[in-house]
Amino acid sequence: MQQNNNKPWFMDGGQSSKIKGGDLTTVQDEMYSEALAYKKCKVYASRFNDPALQSMAASHAEHHRQHFDALQNYLGSKQ
Numbered sequence: 287m288q289q290n291n292n293k294p295w296f297m298d299g300g301q302s303s304k305i306k307g308g309d310l311t312t313v314q315d316e317m318y319s320e321a322l323a324y325k326k327c328k329v330y331a332s333r334f335n336d337p338a339l340q341s342m343a344a345s346h347a348e349h350h351r352q353h354f355d356a357l358q359n360y361l362g363s364k365q
Contacts, residue, residue, distance in 0.1 A: 305364040317357045324350040 305313065327347035334340045 305361070310361075313357055313361060317354055317361075320350045320354040320357065324354060 324347050327343045327350060331340050331343035331347060334343060
């Protein structure tokens, strides 16, 4: 999907100031998934012995944290 002004796809072109119930549930589900993926990656990073694998898992954890934060900021902008 095309992005506008470097905003994530879910923030692109949203005209309404309030988020609808079904959409809110979807965003909350995505936030849960991102939080879970972050936690799993953090656990993997702490358990790997290979520094390259530790770094990769930590990088993925940061990626999921950024996605979670973007979703949280989106919900905050809709209140």
